[in-house]
Amino acid sequence: MRVGGQRLIFDGGTGLRVLGQELLRQMPIEAHMFFTHSHWDHIQGFPFFVPAFIKGNRFHIYGAKAPNNVTIEQRLIDQMLHPNFPVPLRAMGADLQFHDIEVGETVQIEDVQVESALLNHPGEAVGYRVNWRNYAVAYVTDTEHFPNLLDENVIKLARHANVLIYDATYTDEEYYAEKASKVGWGHSTWQEAVRVAQAAQAEQLVIFHHDPLHNDEFLDRVGYLVAKHFPNSLVAREGLEIRLAPSRAAVHPQPELLTLETP
Structure with a gap:
């Protein structure tokens, strides 16, 4: 960023x-x-x-x-x-x-604030939220949701964020599969990403941390389904750049970079 x-x-x-x-x-x-x-x-x-x-x-x-x-x-x-x-x-x-x-600490870098919160992941992980003026971006990777319960730490990071970047490694069907369940693996689903984005009233949802077994066709389908439930959403891809401006949030492909920019 x-x-x-x-x-x-x-x-x-x-x-x-x-x-x-x-x-x-x-x-x-x-x-x-x-x-x-x-x-x-x-x-x-x-x-x-x-x-x-x-x-x-x-x-x-x-x-x-x-x-x-x-x-x-x-x-x-x-x-x-x-x-x-x-x-x-x-x-x-x-x-x-x-x-x-310390988890929960806010790091101050001149007028940029970086908040932190504990995520639900084997061996522990930390999520971050970047605040600058009236902008906020939440980076929530490697976290496993709690069934039928929103994670308060995740909601705190994502609250009213302009962009929520969320771990959507699996689908609910994969996560709860009887023969190869992913429960306990430390990752979440696109369905949970939508629930978090809605509950936190985030402006834009970016799903990422894709399962390497999911090919482009699979991810295109996931992106379509996510957009049906949360229209202002994106599937992260290599080279994606998002610019935040007072009146717009524009998306630009940029070779070799995954960058979130603010003016």
Whole structure:
């Protein structure tokens, strides 16, 4: 996200490598990186984030301690140790400043506020809400809903948000399937995404964290069904860019970037 003159990056999956290639055209770079948790799909792009290896760049890195009290700094260090990776984190030439946050804490970056709340995920995860002036964007990934009960933490993050980005990995049919139930796997459904967006009175819903088994045709069908229940909705795709402006929310394809921008 680019908001209030700040650059915010959320999580570090494989897309972080692609973002890094784009940022090489804009150096020197200063950005604030917020990690929700350290499951592999959320950190595996970090060792391939080229701007972090270049002196003169600066990255403020935020994350809550894991249940075993291990910091986000230590977890990123660990994944770059032998035999997982040939180059240690200390080889990164950028100025890396690590910040341990308490879940529920609000981080203030000049006039941008980043709220946090605990999500329902194995090993714990943190959701974020970005506030700037009259704008708000909620990033709610890796959370499992409670049957017949709205998660108060999720609603708090999503309340009246201009954009709600929500974990809709499964359909209700997949989640509750008798033979291969996904209950307890730590993810939610598009149907629950609609319920949350409606309850929180969010303006726009973006569903993401797609199951890798869902092909484009499947996701097109899901997008159609979501739009029937919540018309102002999108299915996240690589290269999607959303611009928020006082009188409109326009969507623009942008190669190699997944960016939420505000003027």
